[in-house]
Amino acid sequence: MEYNFKEIEKKWQKYWDDKKTFECKNEGKNPYYILVEFPYPSGAGLHVGHVRSYTAQDAIARMMRMQGHNVLYPMGWDAFGAPAEQYAIKNHIHPKDAVRENIKTFKTQMKTLGFSFDWSREFSTTDPDYYKWTQWQFLQFYKHGMAYKDTIPVNWCPQCKTVLSNEDAAGGVCERCGSSVVQKEKSQWMLKMSSYSEDLLTGLADTNFADKVKLAQINWIGKSTGVEVNVDIVGGGKFSIFTTCPETIYGITFFVIAPDGKLIKELMPRVENPDEINKYIEETKKKSAMDRTELNKGKTGVEVKGIKAINPVNGKEVPIFLGDFVLGDYGTGAVMAVPSHDQRDFEYAKEHNLEIIKVIDCGDITEHAIEKTEYMHHDYKMINSEEFNGMVVDEARERISDMLEEKGIGKRVNNYKMRDWIFSRQRFWGEPIPMINCPDCGWVPVPEEELPLLLPDVAEYEPTDNGESPLAKITDWVNCKCPKCGKDATRETDTMPNWAGSSWYFLRFMDAHNDKEFASMDAMKYWNKVNWYNGGMEHAARHLLYARFWVQFLYNIGLVPNKEMIDTRVSHGMVLGSNNEKMSKSKGNVINPDDIANEFGADTLRVYEMFMGDYQQDAPWSTDSLKGCKRFIDKVIRIKDKVTDSEEYTKSLESIQHKTIKKVQEDLKTMGYNTAVSALMILTNAYDDQETITKADYRLLLTLLNPIAPHVTEELNEQLGYKPICESTWPTYDESKTIETEKEIGVQVNGKLRATIKVNVDDSEDSLKEKALKEENVKKFTDGHEIVKVIAIKGRIVNIVVK
RNA sequence: GCCCUUGUGGCGGAAUUGGUAGACGCGACGGACUCAAAAUCCGUUGGUAGCAAUAUCGUGUCGGUUCGAGUCCGACCAGGGGCACCA
Numbered sequence: 001m002e003y004n005f006k007e008i009e010k011k012w013q014k015y016w017d018d019k020k021t022f023e024c025k026n027e028g029k030n031p032y033y034i035l036v037e038f039p040y041p042s043g044a045g046l047h048v049g050h051v052r053s054y055t056a057q058d059a060i061a062r063m064m065r066m067q068g069h070n071v072l073y074p075m076g077w078d079a080f081g082a083p084a085e086q087y088a089i090k091n092h093i094h095p096k097d098a099v100r101e102n103i104k105t106f107k108t109q110m111k112t113l114g115f116s117f118d119w120s121r122e123f124s125t126t127d128p129d130y131y132k133w134t135q136w137q138f139l140q141f142y143k144h145g146m147a148y149k150d151t152i153p154v155n156w157c158p159q160c161k162t163v164l165s166n167e168d169a170a171g172g173v174c175e176r177c178g179s180s181v182v183q184k185e186k187s188q189w190m191l192k193m194s195s196y197s198e199d200l201l202t203g204l205a206d207t208n209f210a211d212k213v214k215l216a217q218i219n220w221i222g223k224s225t226g227v228e229v230n231v232d233i234v235g236g237g238k239f240s241i242f243t244t245c246p247e248t249i250y251g252i253t254f255f256v257i258a259p260d261g262k263l264i265k266e267l268m269p270r271v272e273n274p275d276e277i278n279k280y281i282e283e284t285k286k287k288s289a290m291d292r293t294e295l296n297k298g299k300t301g302v303e304v305k306g307i308k309a310i311n312p313v314n315g316k317e318v319p320i321f322l323g324d325f326v327l328g329d330y331g332t333g334a335v336m337a338v339p340s341h342d343q344r345d346f347e348y349a350k351e352h353n354l355e356i357i358k359v360i361d362c363g364d365i366t367e368h369a370i371e372k373t374e375y376m377h378h379d380y381k382m383i384n385s386e387e388f389n390g391m392v393v394d395e396a397r398e399r400i401s402d403m404l405e406e407k408g409i410g411k412r413v414n415n416y417k418m419r420d421w422i423f424s425r426q427r428f429w430g431e432p433i434p435m436i437n438c439p440d441c442g443w444v445p446v447p448e449e450e451l452p453l454l455l456p457d458v459a460e461y462e463p464t465d466n467g468e469s470p471l472a473k474i475t476d477w478v479n480c481k482c483p484k485c486g487k488d489a490t491r492e493t494d495t496m497p498n499w500a501g502s503s504w505y506f507l508r509f510m511d512a513h514n515d516k517e518f519a520s521m522d523a524m525k526y527w528n529k530v531n532w533y534n535g536g537m538e539h540a541a542r543h544l545l546y547a548r549f550w551v552q553f554l555y556n557i558g559l560v561p562n563k564e565m566i567d568t569r570v571s572h573g574m575v576l577g578s579n580n581e582k583m584s585k586s587k588g589n590v591i592n593p594d595d596i597a598n599e600f601g602a603d604t605l606r607v608y609e610m611f612m613g614d615y616q617q618d619a620p621w622s623t624d625s626l627k628g629c630k631r632f633i634d635k636v637i638r639i640k641d642k643v644t645d646s647e648e649y650t651k652s653l654e655s656i657q658h659k660t661i662k663k664v665q666e667d668l669k670t671m672g673y674n675t676a677v678s679a680l681m682i683l684t685n686a687y688d689d690q691e692t693i694t695k696a697d698y699r700l701l702l703t704l705l706n707p708i709a710p711h712v713t714e715e716l717n718e719q720l721g722y723k724p725i726c727e728s729t730w731p732t733y734d735e736s737k738t739i740e741t742e743k744e745i746g747v748q749v750n751g752k753l754r755a756t757i758k759v760n761v762d763d764s765e766d767s768l769k770e771k772a773l774k775e776e777n778v779k780k781f782t783d784g785h786e787i788v789k790v791i792a793i794k795g796r797i798v799n800i801v802v803k
Numbered sequence: 804g805c806c807c808u809u810g811u812g813g814c815g816g817a818a819u820u821g822g823u824a825g826a827c828g829c830g831a832c833g834g835a836c837u838c839a840a841a842a843u844c845c846g847u848u849g850g851u852a853g854c855a856a857u858a859u860c861g862u863g864u865c866g867g868u869u870c871g872a873g874u875c876c877g878a879c880c881a882g883g884g885g886c887a888c889c890a
Binding site: 212215216219220222224226241242243244245256299323324325326327330331332334335336337342343344345415416417537538541611612613614617618619620622624625626627628629631632634638674675677678679680681682685744745746747748750751752753755756777780788789790791793796797799800801 | 804805806807808809814815816817819822823826827828829830842843856857869870871872883884885886888889890
């Protein structure tokens with residue numbers, strides 16, 4: 001058996017390139033858009049995890065093309081962002097050069113593995129032709145009042161003098177130098193994502209995302225319904241609180257406000273203990289970046305002395321406290337505290353010796369509070385709540401909310417955990433934010449016709465001492481004229497986050513070379529949506545939500561045809577090291593796909609990654625199993641020796657052939673890749689059991705295996721004298737031929753298997769019973785017993801119940 | 804603490820969605836070919852008992868529903884991941 005997989009693979013890869021086999025046009029019947037998350041081209045090269053999802057989607061793409069779909073399966077590069085910048089700083093090369101090199105490596109690797117990407121639509125988010133439109137879209141956000149500047153606290157490393165992302169500041173420690181991170185106020189561009197909270201929630205109904213993906217987004221958006229209540233302060237002034245438990249309002253014994261909120265600043269002139277308060281505020285600032293669970297054994301806080309608040313429903317005067325468990329940027333930055341029915345309030349009250357009043361008659365609360373999750377399940381009655389006493393909790397909740405609304409002290413509102421999107425990065429390697437600060441006109445957008453606002457070339461791309469982007473040092477770039485009044489002005493030096501370019505790249509693939517618009521409406525209408533989007537679970541809440549927000553905004557200003565541009569979203573499991581741990585250099589368990597492809601061939605690697613386990617679940621690497629897949633391919637090659645010249649199918653193989661067509665095509669569409677491979681192995685084994693098989697038989701196997709192992713199947717197919725599989729059509733099956741007429745079914749006595757009988761699927765239930773009762777081993781268990789009943793299911797099972 | 808997810812042979816994993824548990828592959832053992840090795844081929848392979856037919860136990864644990872449960876219901880246990888004082 002002469003078989004040089006390297007030559008074969010190169011040969012067919014060249015064929016596909018030369019013939020532009022996988023390039024698609026924006027026209028024709030049955031468009032279908034398959035997308036995998038475009039990678040970040042890191043210096044490490046392609047990971048075997050990439051190979052898993054690219055192969056999976058590739059298999060679907062190849063099959064669907066043969067089934068007559070116009071398939072778009074594009075690839076590009078998500079190349080802006082901190083890792084490239086860090087890599088560049090470390091290796092003293094320009095990020096642009098590093099990215100170019102990395103892309104080259106990735107692309108070569110992808111080609112070596114035979115993915116059927118449409119390379120004619122390739123782009124990188126770092127291409128000026130692409131980020132021009134990212135900037136243009138930012139300007140649309142700005143022009144529609146969706147982008148604004150705000151001063152917010154950021155993670156700041158005083159040692160490195162730089163702003164850190166939350167990931168780089170994990171545990172309150174700077175990842176690079178190890179010094180502790182503090183919060184620093186910084187003016188940042190923000191996108192009003194929170195105003196889309198409800199739309200992003202309801203929009204999920206128009207998608208076919210996997211349930212766990214939807215759930216991740218729902219949790220991230222974090223909707224809670226409740227009542228916002230106005231609270232008066234004794235001696236003037238007021239604030240409001242948000243509660244999801246209005247039924248407990250009579251149980252308020254104190255209020256807690258956020259140390260980082262606006263309210264305490266307003267109250268400061270009136271407080272009797274300003275030193276104590278200020279000290280606490282300072283402590284909170286230091287703490288907030290750190291892992292709070294460590295520091296929060298108890299509930300800290302100080303009383304705001306000299307100021308009392310009034311419970312709006314009963315006029316009772318209660319104290320106000322400062323507590324760092326109340327967040328300045330969620331809800332109203334103030335909460336009502338009902339220690340009897342909220343465990344956190346309970347602990348706080350114990351810590352500070354505060355009154356606890358029970359308002360729901362629900363049992364003992366001396367040890368801990370009885371919370372909503374507990375009391376709402378019972379028909380508990382209200383107490384200590386004036387006219388609501390005796391009412392069941394469910395009802396009291398509504399009536400109290402009504403009362404608050406009627407009296408104008410409160411209103412029902414929804415709150416969301418999701419915040420506005422911090423869109424600024426004090427980094428060099430990102431899309432420059434196209435805004436100009438004019439001393440007279442304020443913020444003025446760069447005129448659209450001047451886009452792209454190019455990222456200038458610099459000698460040094462390390463962050464500046466004061467945490468500004470390195471762009472701030474390039475004075476001849478920073479200094480410019482105001483587009484509005486022509487006076488001297490300065491450019492924004494912050495750049496966009498990595499998430500910007502990836503929020504709309506799937507739209508660009510629909511019309512990648514358009515230089516008039518980011519993508520034409522016609523092109524987007526033709527493809528309609530991304531039909532099938534595969535990516536990691538880690539992006540379910542971040543990238544995927546940003547992308548949906550971006551699209552919904554574009555939809556609202558009439559620039560995309562659908563409010564949701566992604567239909568089905570699925571996620572793949574990770575490929576773990578052979579020790580069942582995440583692959584990492586430090587653990588020494590990294591498998592390089594190049595090495596595998598070199599030693600065993602791309603087809604073997606592809607088959608193995610499809611066969612290794614449930615696609616949606618993590619699976620450990622096993623080189624032994626990989627070798628098994630190599631043996632499978634070798635066997636497919638070997639049985640070519642059995643092929644006769646006949647163009648007829650072998651009659652005795654008809655049933656298994658039709659079953660395999662059905663199984664493979666269904667499994668590929670439902671991500672059952674491992675069982676698809678298994679079915680192909682079974683078919684191969686069946687062929688191997690024959691003395692001879694026909695050309696037609698063999699070609700069928702090659703066609704079915706082609707989406708997963710495209711090179712070797714094309715080669716063998718060519719040797720048979722057929723035209724390439726990639727230019728052929730997918731076989732069809734006849735449902736009636738997938739059903740076996742003869743079948744072995746089990747016979748149970750009292751639910752225990754005692755025999756199997758050969759039956760015809762059409763045999764009547766009575767004949768099954770008759771046959772079953774004749775079995776020797778069945779008789780052993782029925783003789784001498786009374787047969788109570790016999791359950792017989794056609795083609796399935798017989799169960800005899802005896803006493 | 805909350806949310807998600809997974810528990811099936813020595814291993815990766817199948818199981819028509821309530822109907823013969825362990826498909827397919829790996830590994831292991833025995834055999835054939837070979838001077839030998841590799842490759843390939845044949846056979847065995849969940850535990851226990853038995854030469855065998857067969858019996859019995861068996862899908863994380865305990866209970867339930869059912870003629871019948873890996874699958875449905877209830878309570879728990881363990882591993883993996885995420886969020887984390889969200890009022």
